[in-house]
Amino acid sequence: MDRRTFTKLIGLLAMPSGKSFGKTLKNTNIVVIGAGILGTMIAYELIKRGSRVTLIDKNYPASGASGNSFSWINATYPKKPYSYNLLSQLGIDAYRSLEKEFHFDIKWNGSLEWFKQSSQQKNLVAEINEVKKYPTFTPVDLISKSEAKRMEPNVYFGNKKQIAYSKSDGALDTVQAIQMIQNKFERLGGESIFPCEFLKLNQQNGKIKSIETNQGTIETNQAVFASGINTDKNLGLNISSTPTPGIILRTAPVDNRFNRIIVGPGVHIHQQKDGVIVLGEQGGAPLTHIDRLKERPSIFPSKEFEQMHTERIINTAKKFTSGLENIHVNQVSIGWRPLPKDRIPIIGRIKKMQGVYVSMMHSGISLAAIVSKLISEELLENKNIPILDHFRPSRFG
Numbered sequence: 001m002d003r004r005t006f007t008k009l010i011g012l013l014a015m016p017s018g019k020s021f022g023k024t025l026k027n028t029n030i031v032v033i034g035a036g037i038l039g040t041m042i043a044y045e046l047i048k049r050g051s052r053v054t055l056i057d058k059n060y061p062a063s064g065a066s067g068n069s070f071s072w073i074n075a076t077y078p079k080k081p082y083s084y085n086l087l088s089q090l091g092i093d094a095y096r097s098l099e100k101e102f103h104f105d106i107k108w109n110g111s112l113e114w115f116k117q118s119s120q121q122k123n124l125v126a127e128i129n130e131v132k133k134y135p136t137f138t139p140v141d142l143i144s145k146s147e148a149k150r151m152e153p154n155v156y157f158g159n160k161k162q163i164a165y166s167k168s169d170g171a172l173d174t175v176q177a178i179q180m181i182q183n184k185f186e187r188l189g190g191e192s193i194f195p196c197e198f199l200k201l202n203q204q205n206g207k208i209k210s211i212e213t214n215q216g217t218i219e220t221n222q223a224v225f226a227s228g229i230n231t232d233k234n235l236g237l238n239i240s241s242t243p244t245p246g247i248i249l250r251t252a253p254v255d256n257r258f259n260r261i262i263v264g265p266g267v268h269i270h271q272q273k274d275g276v277i278v279l280g281e282q283g284g285a286p287l288t289h290i291d292r293l294k295e296r297p298s299i300f301p302s303k304e305f306e307q308m309h310t311e312r313i314i315n316t317a318k319k320f321t322s323g324l325e326n327i328h329v330n331q332v333s334i335g336w337r338p339l340p341k342d343r344i345p346i347i348g349r350i351k352k353m354q355g356v357y358v359s360m361m362h363s364g365i366s367l368a369a370i371v372s373k374l375i376s377e378e379l380l381e382n383k384n385i386p387i388l389d390h391f392r393p394s395r396f397g
């Protein structure tokens with residue numbers, strides 16, 4: 001057994017020893033609020049373990065960040081501190097295991113990353129060397145430009161001598177994955193209500209009795225909030241930063257041009273197994289524009305704006321690739337990143353609201369498979385799993 005597998009097993013074996021609170025919740029109707037990648041996977045893991053579950057979304061599945069994400073499953077640079085890195089490594093294993101249940105479109109060929117600016121490139125190299133000191137093996141290496149070129153003939157790596165190669169990374173077709181999980185959730189007897197907007201909690205003696213929605217009242221004593229950028233608003237909390245937008249382009253399927261996730265200057269690119277090329281900008285809107293975009297639109301106000309941004313992103317990408325000839329952009333969307341105040345995932349019970357559990361994070365695509373397994377275990381076995389202790393909402397007071 002290699003060191004990586006060994007230490008991961010140790011981590012996993014340590015989990016069941018978490019503190020248990022007694023009574024299990026299998027017969028409770030658990031309501032999951034938000035049908036993004038996290039809510040859908042949590043609902044699925046709960047029903048698979050024998051719970052009664054209702055999944056609601058104010059719009060429809062994948063209508064939030066998950067449906068407008070670049071969908072890179074990553075566990076390497078810059079996942080800090082170590083607890084976050086380890087959770088992300090376990091996240092990759094959890095996807096591998098979930099792939100036995102679902103035929104997801106995931107290309108597991110790793111990622112190649114470099115920067116144009118020398119200071120950023122220097123930082124990348126330093127960060128990788130730092131990550132390599134972690135107690136568990138992190139599968140990231142610095143490879144030469146010629147090695148990278150052999151892997152990715154359609155990409156120019158400029159004058160950089162070293163390229164970061166994160167071998168275990170993959171890219172998912174998230175919308176398709178959510179559809180698959182959602183379908184199986186319903187086949188297993190799960191109840192979905194879309195559109196259905198959570199409005200408020202009804203509590204009695206500090207415990208949840210039911211939740212109020214725009215479709216009526218749902219009886220429950222356990223609610224899981226996987227509601228992304230609306231978490232603070234839904235629960236009256238103050239644990240998130242202002243969400244930042246990112247533009248995602250999806251092309252019509254073409255012949256194979258990219259093997260790996262290309263994290264180049266200004267733009268990320270990957271190509272799904274079905275031939276669709278996905279491009280995501282790295283920068284996002286300037287802060288002054290974010291104020292103007294208070295309604296968090298997922299589309300542009302006009303075709304002209306959409307065309308202008310599409311061309312900008314493709315032209316940036318063309319500076320380091322020859323794989324974007326004769327493409328047709330089928331979809332342009334704006335996604336809003338759920339951002340915890342300290343950028344570290346927020347996972348756990350809310351102390352002052354008995355029966356309320358929160359799951360909110362950036363890198364939610366990377367973490368959904370592991371986090372949903374752990375959350376369902378915490379809820380149904382009514383315990384605390386130690387590996388999640390680093391991510392509790394209680395750190396915000």
Ligand SMILES: Cc1cc2nc3c(=O)[nH]c(=O)nc-3n(C[C@H](O)[C@H](O)[C@H](O)COP(=O)(O)OP(=O)(O)OC[C@H]3O[C@@H](n4cnc5c(N)ncnc54)[C@H](O)[C@@H]3O)c2cc1C
Nearest residue numbers: 034036038058064065066069072198228246335363364366
């Ligand atoms: C441009 C972009 C690129 C990204 N790239 C990556 C990447 O490469 N890798 C990665 O790991 N992560 C990436 N992310 C982040 C990732 O997409 C998110 O962390 C993840 O999708 C969060 O999933 P979620 O299920 O928590 O939230 P969401 O997908 O936003 O789902 C939340 C759902 O809750 C619903 N909801 C909210 N309030 C209510 C209410 N009151 N009642 C009912 N329903 C409600 C919403 O309608 C929504 O559907 C990216 C994000 C963006 C925007």
